[in-house]
Amino acid sequence: MAVQMGDSGFKYGLMTRLLHWAMVALLVWQFAGMGVKLIVGKAPITAFWVGTHKSIGVALLILLILRAGWGLYNLKVRPAHGGGFWGRAALAGHLVLYALMLIVPASALLRQYGSGKPMDLFGLPFIAGSGVETAWMTAPANAFHGLAAWVLLAAIAGHVLMVLVHRFIWKDDTAARMMG
Ligand code: HEM
Ligand code: HEM
Numbered sequence: 001m002a003v004q005m006g007d008s009g010f011k012y013g014l015m016t017r018l019l020h021w022a023m024v025a026l027l028v029w030q031f032a033g034m035g036v037k038l039i040v041g042k043a044p045i046t047a048f049w050v051g052t053h054k055s056i057g058v059a060l061l062i063l064l065i066l067r068a069g070w071g072l073y074n075l076k077v078r079p080a081h082g083g084g085f086w087g088r089a090a091l092a093g094h095l096v097l098y099a100l101m102l103i104v105p106a107s108a109l110l111r112q113y114g115s116g117k118p119m120d121l122f123g124l125p126f127i128a129g130s131g132v133e134t135a136w137m138t139a140p141a142n143a144f145h146g147l148a149a150w151v152l153l154a155a156i157a158g159h160v161l162m163v164l165v166h167r168f169i170w171k172d173d174t175a176a177r178m179m180g
Helices: 014-040 044-051 053-073 085-114 135-169
Strands: 119-121 124-127
Touching: 014 044, 014 053, 014 135, 044 053, 053 085, 053 119, 085 135
Parallel strands: none
Antiparallel strands: 119 124
């Protein structure tokens, strides 16, 4: 059977599933690194793991932009959320996930730029660093990057819980359309 690239009314295509699961893997890496930092504290493993945080975070931001673009392009042919209360709740939940997946890395990248300090992206020069700090750029992430990230983690937990409810309580085919 041919691989289905685009979405269809019944299931998500290969591209949507690749983007969904690649971001899941990187988000797990991102939160696990911060978890290790909280639990283990200063240690070589923490230094290594958290050392990848900014680059992985920027990769997540790029993937999110591609994913949102692909989602909008396929909007009319994607599996519908449905009308009733649960359909609207699912749509609202997905929009919250998208909003947080944007705000969390975008605010941090703006802070990095506004810090005036240089930044590497996977070892390659990415931001040169002006040497001057710009307060309005650093303020948002200082205020809520970490907090919004933990709220994202809570929203993810709710999302996974709902997938389990679909699969094991309502016994419908919602889980299958993203699992492949
Ligand atoms: C979706 C992507 C990202 C996620 C899920 C994420 C998540 C987190 C989490 C959970 C923390 C710990 C907060 C705490 O200690 O309570 C954190 C801190 C931090 N993140 Fe990210 N992050 C992301 C992207 C980025 C990016 C792109 C950058 C920089 C370019 C960045 C820079 C930082 C810095 C400097 C800290 C320590 C200061 C602070 O808590 O604000 N993060 N991040
Ligand atoms: C890092 C964590 C995750 C995030 C941020 C996330 C985000 C999303 C988003 C935004 C959608 C809407 C479709 C889209 O635009 O791509 C979605 C759909 C879906 N996700 Fe996740 N997801 C995560 C983890 C998971 C996990 C672990 C599972 C499985 C247990 C899962 C199963 C599904 C399923 C089955 C759908 C389709 C739901 C529907 O058609 O209404 N997701 N996810």
